[in-house]
Amino acid sequence: MLTKTLLCAALWLGGPLAAAHACEAARxxxxxxxxxxxxxxxxxxxxxxxxxxxxxxxxxxxxxxxxxxxxxxxxxxxxxxxxxxxxxxxxxxxxxxxxxxxxxxxxxxxxxxxxxxxxTEEGAMVLPQQRGKRLADLRTLGTVLGFTPWPYKAAIDSHALKVSTVGSTDSLLRLVLGGHLDAAYVNVDVANHMLAGDLKAPAGLVFDPGLPHARxxxxxxxxxxxxxxxxxxxxxxxxxxxxxxxxxxxxxxxxxxxxx
Structure with missing residues (x-):
């Protein structure tokens, strides 16, 4: 309790510099x-x-x-x-x-x-033969649980696009590789790394810059x-x-x- 009181007093008396020392001292x-x-x-x-x-x-x-x-x-x-x-x-x-x-x-x-x-870039990873489709042609989009595909918010809110969430990036990419989802909204660096490595499918999916994406x-x-x-x-x-x-x-x- 005394330590906490002294730290609070230091913050009040010393401003940002004291706050710096207090944060480091406390930990x-x-x-x-x-x-x-x-x-x-x-x-x-x-x-x-x-x-x-x-x-x-x-x-x-x-x-x-x-x-x-x-x-x-x-x-x-x-x-x-x-x-x-x-x-x-x-x-x-x-x-x-x-x-x-x-x-x-x-x-x-x-x-x-x-x-x-x-x-880094986040966007839609699709099968190579599906690259170039319009947003209106997409019916299903997948993302990892906890992530929000902001560039697709309007399409999702209007129910023009159905979103599925899965627990991991590799599971998500497998669903698109297998044709169970039209696209995966994911970090493109991560997707390419996983496709070339664990999934043994380099270029099995490609980033489509014609669909909504964001940094x-x-x-x-x-x-x-x-x-x-x-x-x-x-x-x-x-x-x-x-x-x-x-x-x-x-x-x-x-x-x-x-x-x-």
């Missing part, structure tokens, strides 16, 4: 980051042993190393992750995040967001450690060269090349 440089329990390579992934990996892990670990921080990655299903972060508030950070994701859950909550960690910006967010996010922003600015090389090594940014 001893150790922070929890809630992450999505998904196979989402090359961007991020959680393996069978519940270990977090991929591009995001390498970026966050590099930042932590520069500042002497220790990050504990807490993999959770997407809906449970939102609950732990926004309702129960038992996590210091969430990654990935974006102010427009699940706006209903974050209404009235003051979050701090980092600059963009990675920006997806992934950020780090926090409720209570804004100053660490500001440090992270400076890291992202300072290490642009390293991050560019890291993205290239993971094949990030090549998405959609088979459909443009």
């Amino acid at each position: 001893g440089g150790k922070f929890s980051i809630g992450v999505e329990k998904l196979q989402y390579l090359p961007l991020h992934t959680v393996d069978a042993n519940n270990r977090y990996g991929g591009y995001a892990r390498e970026v966050l670990d590099a930042f932590a190393a520069q500042h002497g921080y220790t990050f504990e990655y807490v993999p959770l299903p997407i809906n449970r992750l939102y609950s732990r972060f926004l309702s129960e508030r038992t996590l210091d950070f969430k990654y990935p995040d974006h102010p427009q994701w699940r706006e209903d859950l974050r209404a009235g909550i003051q979050l701090s967001y980092s600059k963009v960690v990675v920006s 997806s910006d992934f950020r780090l967010s926090t409720l209570r450690c804004k100053e660490v996010v500001e440090q992270f922003n400076r890291f992202l600015q300072r290490e642009q060269g390293m991050l560019q090389l890291l993205r290239a090594s993971h094949g990030i940014g090549e998405a959609g090349s088979n459909g443009r």
